Amino acid sequence: MRKKILLGIFLVAVYLLHQDFWNWRKIEPLVFGFLPIGLAYHAGYSILAAITMAILVKFAWPQDLDKTEAEISRGKEGRES
Amino acid sequence: MNPAIIVFIYLAVVLYIGIFAFRRSQQSGEDYFLASRSLGTWVFLLSLFGTNMTAFAILGSSGLAYQRGIGVYGLMASASGFVIPLTIFFIGTRLWALGKKYGHMTQVQYFRDRWECGHIGTAIFALTAAMLVPYIIIGVMGGGQTLEAISTVMGPDKKPVMVEVMRGGQTVLEPKHLVSYEVGGAIVALVVMSYVFFGGMRGTAWVNTFQTVMFLCFGTLAFVLIGRNLGGFEQLMQSLAANPKTAPLLTRERIPVEEFFSYTFIPLSSIMFPHIAIMCMTAKKAASFKKTVIFYPICIMLIWLPSVFLGVVAAGQFPGLKPGESDDVILRLLSANTSLAISGLLGAAIMACVMASDSQILALCTMFTEDVFAYYGGKERFGDRVQVWTGRAFVVVVTLVAYLIAIELKDKAGIFELAIRFAFSGFAALAPVMLAALFWRRSTKWGALASVIWVAATMAGTYWLFEHSSSIAPKPGQPPVPIFPELGNLFLRTPGNVTIYGYLPVMFMVLGSAVMMVVFSLLTRPPSEATLNKYFPRREDSAPTAQPRPDLVPVA
Secondary structure, eight states: OHHHHHHHHHHHHHHHHTOOGGGTTOOOSOBTTTBOHHHHHHHHHHHHHHHHHHHHHHHOOOHHHHHHHHHHHHHHHHHHO | OOTHHHHHHHHHHHHHHHHHHHHTOOSSHHHHHHGGGOBOHHHHHHHHHHHHOOHIIIIIHHHHHHHHOTHHIIIIIIHHHHHHHHHIIIIIHHHHHHHHHHOOOSHHHHHHHHHTOSHHHHHHHHHHHHHHHHHHHHHHHHHHHHHHHHTBOBOTTSSBOEEEEEETTEEEEEEOBSSOHHHHHHHHHHHHHHHHHHHHHHHHHHHHHHHHHHHHHHHHHHHHHHHHHTTOHHHHHHHHHHSTTTGGGGTTTTSOHHHHHHGGGGGGHHHHSHHHHHHHTTBSSTHHHHHHHHHHHHHHHHHHHHHHHHHHHHHHHSTTOOTTGGGGHHHHHHHHHSOHHHHHHHHHHHHHHHTTHHHHHHHHHHHIIIIIIITTTHHHHHHHHHHHHHHHHHHHHHHHHHHHHHHHTGGGHHHHHHHHHHHHHHHHHTHHHHHHHHHOTTOOHHHHHHHHHHHHHHHHHHHHHHHHTGGGOOOTTSOOEESSGGGTTSEEEOSSOEEETTBOHHHHHHHHHHHHHHHHHHHSOOOOHHHHHHHSOOTTOSSOSSOOOGGGSOOO
């Protein structure tokens, strides 16, 4: 339960990080010399989204999926035999 | 050499993939519509992503970035990069598992079984099918337009060769094209129809995978070459920042905070699109979803970041283009800064995005054959083989009708583009229906019907407001205008939208749909205990009470 709450808070935090109002009118610094900060931030956000999904996969993967898969493969094996 | 030749080679390859998939096919509905639920991890990821990536991701996003600046990436891409994989993680995986276990091929099949309803399922089918049709038409239109644009005959001075044509009784000068809009649309429609007809889901998934890989490779190459030819992006950005006319494009000044926030509701639409939900049922293993959700945001970034960036770069190169004209800035940058061969290759890749209508045609055909033909007794009477051929016939009919509409309403593409924009909000507002079906035991068919009616009514209402206020719409850069001054800022008209206190209607549509679902579910009787136990088995149950698919029951 505690894990679920922590992951929930984490997801809300990631969602809120999308609303980067502090970059609204800023151009500089130009990251890598050519990416305005507002664009670089959201490119970074895309990477954060990928990391978030990796965390979900690691800590919140629905166990019933694996159970369903096992049930189905048992059913198939039974049919084949 | 005309770049269109490379596009034709590409179309031939795509056609061959469809025919190759046909050779591997079996004559069953599950094989034709879902590739026997056998897609491996990488094909699943790339085809799911390719299915979701439309012409808008490339042409529209760069055109919008040209007008509104870098904020377009945060508005559409990074929000989608977070929300779409999240919906695949929570919803797509469940749909996959239920489909594997009980044999569902469409969302409606699941809803009907989950809520013990027939006609309400038909209502959901009708609404989703109606929202999908404009995509198919716009796909054919986009194919014709792109092929016409790519096949423009250039003179030795690198400018289009002009020819005299008759328009409304007057002679006007127009660029000469090797392929006209009508012929281009017909070629694209024929190719898409052929590989969907023959290859079904397997052919469509392979073609989408090929298209995604091609776009990622040649898109990156084109990005590097354009940058090099323009003397490096550092210098370009410095000059854009120094110019007061273009400097706002490097910020989010042209995107209101409320719009930026409420736009995050739009990606909820993705999983509700029938072609995406159906695609989720094609994975061979649950593990395929793991890599898909992790790499999805990266794929979005690889496509959208260069598109948005080049849209802003184009503002410095080709200033003064109006909203409709700026949609082809990528093509302009390509023809001005790369060789013909690269232009043609990327043109083919853009064509790949335009041709995303393949999975939508297949989804519509799957829905028709499963939710209407099979549900009303067709499969029982005529068998699996006839069902597949009914699906194939439906593919031909849908493509033909879409082509005829695309030709007849050539100059009315705006209507369909508008319909698509409203459809995005509509599909997003249907997300609470799916969430309730999957995670809320107490939800009922009447709650679902109330949500569907709410979605249809609010879409119609928003469309009416949009049309009603078209005469007072402000120009880009101007502030929003109240639609009914006596109501203050309740309904505002922006250059391209109607808003409610500055927020996009989609936000209220989603929240309202959720409220409808909760209220009407609590007021009505839930499905039978047997159905609830089938979809929400108690943890202590050692054996499921529901009967899984008969073909998966072990035989002694």
